[in-house]
Amino acid sequence: MRTDGGQTDDLGAPDQLRPGLSQRQLSMIAIGGVIGAGLFVGSGVVIQTTGPAAFLTYAICGLLIVLVMRMLGEMATANPSTGSFADYATNALGPWAGFSVGWLYWYFWVIVVGFEAVAGAKVLNYWFNAPLWLLSLCLMVLMTATNLFSVSSFGEFEFWFAGIKVAVIIIFLGVGTAFALGLVSGHRRDFSNLYSHGGFFPHGIGAVFAAIVVVIFSMVGAEVVTIAAAESRDPERAIARATRSVVVRIVIFFVGSVFLLVVLMPWNSVELGASPYVAALKRLGLPGADQIMNAVVLTAVLSCLNSGLYTASRMLFVLAARQEAPGRLVKLSRRGVPATAILFSSVVGFLCVLMAWLSPRTVFLFLLNSSGAVILFVYLLIALSQIVLRRRTPAEKLRVKMWFFPMLSIATVLGIVAVLVQMAFDLEARSQLWLSLLSWLVVLVVYFVTKAAERKSLRPG
Structure with a gap:
């Protein structure tokens, strides 16, 4: 399968994805793709x-994501x-690892698609009083049509979705900083909210690390650009730029905006389930803040739904090209998109929506929990792959290098393992860890059973 319009990878599929994403679209996907409802609400x-x-x-979580992205950027x-990290895992660790990464990543994103459609x-x-399943279906149809039309239509939608999110965060940072520094008439410089309501660590220093499990999942998505870049005209340049800018993106959009939130209002005034950004803007006396931020949250959800469907379909396409999924999923439409893989991922996503409607406390909850730690398993395999492949890659091909290799690479692996261990001791996250491990076990069983069946069929007589 030719993925970049010029180079052929080792998958050997006759169909090839067309380079339909522009540098402008990729840049905005890289900047805003990671900003979702997890930040605005979570x-x-x-x-x-x-x-x-x-x-x-x-x-802390941003540092971990930056390190993983740097490792992935080096390989990409x-x-x-x-195939991105599924291909790298295969080359570094063996076919079982590539099979695991591909199917686990696809599973994670189709669950995300269903969850975001419900959100x-x-x-x-x-604004509209209609059944949740019907509104979810409308959103699924809209994003499926966008992905089916062409990769450039996906890129254009994502460009504007990401642009809106980035613009809102920048405006919030500018307005919030002006109020915090007393640059607005009638407001004095005030940072007392950082210490006057129980201190800087009201729940102890341990709470900072306990919340890592929640935060890490709100930053998932930075790696999507390494998959999307393969459908651009200059993938190496796109990936290099994206991985180099990830530090600035996380520092400004995540750390910076959350810092402003706790400066502008007392931490114990934030309502669970409500957006603290809306609360902060209301506290500043800005009219229509709830309407504006609600629209922005919808944009963030649609962006995640759009990119989730794109990512799931491309990973399924790669699995089919490697003969690790049904062969018909590798077929491309006249517009050069894997239409069957898109439709299959969309249908599975909508089945998750139906489960959220029919059985929200059992089946849907099981699906969410069974994919909860999956992305950490994928990140772990990415990190291990980089450590192995770094030693095999010629120096002239390393346009982006992992810092202080191998020390930081090993530290990244240990950091991911530490988060998984913490999940095992967290009462709320424990079920996610064990059910996600069950998902991985199922994937591995399927892999070894199918390989055993293949070997048996090749035996003479």
Whole structure:
């Protein structure tokens, strides 16, 4: 399968994805793709759990994501591929690892697609009184049509979705900083909220680390650009730029905005389930803040739904090209998109929506929990792959290098393992860890059973 319009990777599929994403679209996907409802709404949970020190939790998680992205950037610039980390895991650790990464990553994103469709429907309920399943279906159809039309239409939608999110965060940072520094008439410089409501660590320093489990999942998505870049005209340049800018993105959009939230309002005034950004803007006396932020949250949800469907379909396409999924999923439409893989991922996503409607406390909850730690398993395999492949890659192909190799690479592996161990001791996260491990076990059993069946069929007689 040719993934970049010029180089052929080792998958051997006759169909090839077309380079339909522009540098402009990729740049905005890289900048805003990681900003989702997890930040706009989920940050309230973290602030309630941690207190004013919440931004430190975001800084720790941001560091881990930056290191993983740097490792992935090193591999992706040396060998751009739509299969991305699934291909790298295969080359470094063996076919079982590539099979695991591909199917686990696909599973994670189709669950995200279903979850985001439900979240988007709840946001729409703010304006429209209609059944959740019907609104979810409308959103699924819209994003499926966008992905089916062409890769450039996906890129254009994502460009504007990401642009809106980035613009809102920048405006919030500018306005919030002006108020915090007393640059607005009638407001004096005030940072007392950082210490006057139980101190900087009202729940102890341990709370900063306990909240890592929640925060890490709000930052998932930075790696999508390494998959999307394979459908651009200059994948190496796109990936290099994205991985180099990830530090600035996380520091400004996550750490910076959460720091401003705890400066502008008391940490214990944040309502669970509500957006702290809305609360902060209301506290500043800005009219229509709830309407504006609700629209922004919807944009964030649609962006995640759009990119989730894109990512799931490309990973399924790669699995089919490697003969690790049904062969018909590798077929491309006349517009050069894997239409069957998109439709299959969309249908599975909508089945998750139906489960959220029919059985929200059992089946849907099981699906969410069974994918909860999956992304950490994927990150762990990415980190291990980089350690192995670094030693095999010629120096001239290393346009992006992992810092202080191998020390930081090993530290990243240990950091991911530490988060998984913490999940095992966290009462709320424990079920996610064990059910996600069960998901991985199922994937591995399927892999070894199919390989055994293949070997048996090849035996003479």
